[in-house]
Amino acid sequence: MTIKTDFGAEALTLPHPYLLFLGDVKHKGYAKTAFGLCDWAGEKCVGEYICEGGEITTGLPRMAPTEAAAKGAKSVIVGVANSGGIIPSTWVASLVEGLEAGLDIVSGMHVRLGDIPELAETARRLGRQLVDVRTPPANIPIGNGQKRSGKRLLTVGTDCALGKKYTAIALSRAFAARGVQVDFRATGQTGIMIAGGGMPMDAIVSDFEAGAAELLSPDAAPDHWDVIEGQGAILHPAYAAVSLGLLHGSQPDIFVVCHEPGRENVIGMPGFKLPEIEEIVELTLKLGRRTNPAIRCGGFSFNTSEMGEVEAAEFMTKEGERLGLPVADPMRGGEALERLVDSCLQ
């Protein structure tokens, strides 16, 4: 698998190894950037760093910036994806400490690092870089909906933070293992940090959302696959705009629905029940047909991290029979994942 950025935007080059910053978050779901980097770019991470009140650990050794710098770290990378993409004032002193230890700061938050006066001033004084992964490339066009060559797979979900990125990376690797030409296309801050390039779909002005997705997976060889990281969820009360623009612009041939069994409510949205998987399939087909009449569901990716191995396998088999298509947990791999890959490539 190659991971590249060939759509004309400036490719980001992030200084690494990283020290993963977890702020003061108390919910694993908000630290998904840090967990993503550990799981998929672990060789780039020397340790983790929290500030007062933080309760989450990635399992990496906890260390101060000076220690990380001594171990070769080049940047503090903000490993948090909170609601609104803000950097609370309570984190700023910790980030300044990182700059003073000789590290750059890399962030995928909506707020720009350079817009925080203390960080801007310290970085300027010390000659450090402030790298905003979420800043979109310039000159994104309005979508045109025209069919592009090559094949595309998009991961979608019943909610946020349940495995759309992991699934896309795992499917990319599984495709590559079969000798298929494939690129993983990153659409969020963590994916872009892992891939070293991509399109920050949630930071795009909404009029250009589909156009940005079109840029992300350009014309390719007829048997080449782009495996595109999904964002949000088509029935998410806050983020569905991102999901729909990405769906239309990606014009996927195949989509895989990502789901976490047992999750009953939309994360961070009191009163919103998780939609049924079948509802997501139906809506994705109805909406996705607009730019790719041949769109079909390739199967399902379940995040079964809360289940034992046997329980997970039985549950996925039963759900696969009920839904009529393969169900796999890409983190577990195995034959279930191979069946899902078969279904996507058939």
Next chain:
Amino acid sequence: MTIKTDFGAEALTLPHPYLLFLGDVKHKGYAKTAFGLCDWAGEKCVGEYICEGGEITTGLPRMAPTEAAAKGAKSVIVGVANSGGIIPSTWVASLVEGLEAGLDIVSGMHVRLGDIPELAETARRLGRQLVDVRTPPANIPIGNGQKRSGKRLLTVGTDCALGKKYTAIALSRAFAARGVQVDFRATGQTGIMIAGGGMPMDAIVSDFEAGAAELLSPDAAPDHWDVIEGQGAILHPAYAAVSLGLLHGSQPDIFVVCHEPGRENVIGMPGFKLPEIEEIVELTLKLGRRTNPAIRCGGFSFNTSEMGEVEAAEFMTKEGERLGLPVADPMRGGEALERLVDSCLQ
């Protein structure tokens, strides 16, 4: 009907009367801003102004900026909504001529007037204002999906540029005529120019799209109506992200589907057939229920400007029977419009 901006954004105050600038456009659909201002804020418009190659007229007297200034105009207002919201270099000399005649420039394009060096420099030199209507307010929150008090109506469409704004304004006026407390809520540049305030939905970063719509129609008295101007179309290959964020954030009780009989293809999108009206109703219900389970279709607004009066009336009656809800052309008014209002308010 009162038109106000009470959602915390800075209210825009636009210098008027206006001289309507039509650039060099050759398609009426791209001059919808100018036509909207003529129809709904005609008392604010002294004339129209085109540059070389322009083929569209609003019917207002054509004049140069010096003549308009002599007749009391205070600004040149860009009356064009082209693809991408750009100001081509071929228009700049005409706009500079406006500044030199003593007029400010008002624009709803994506590009900022101040980012065009010749305009910025001339405005600075002459002490003129460059007013960008499409610049969103700061500090828009992520949507929360929570139910707000008061009632809401959203206009949706089978395409762009077929009457969603006109319908919203006409329904606001018809509601007010029945003594209903109502606010027209503008979401696009023309609507904002007419209303003097609103939320430029297509200029919002997509992660905040639903949140911006939530701000636009805040809590209100239980029997108060916000009538919200729709944007794009849920099956538009470029703009559906805007439409879905606006739908979720508006949490409408009622939607009215706007359509232009006879239009076969999506404007500016070769190869895209117009969706069926029923498909838009079905999708709007399925998606809109997410934030308002009581959402229902109030009826249909047809743009019958290409038909004779008798033909239009017969066609709308037949379509109303087929679709099972009232059909009206708000520009024609009459009993059909009253039946549509009945259906919305019942």
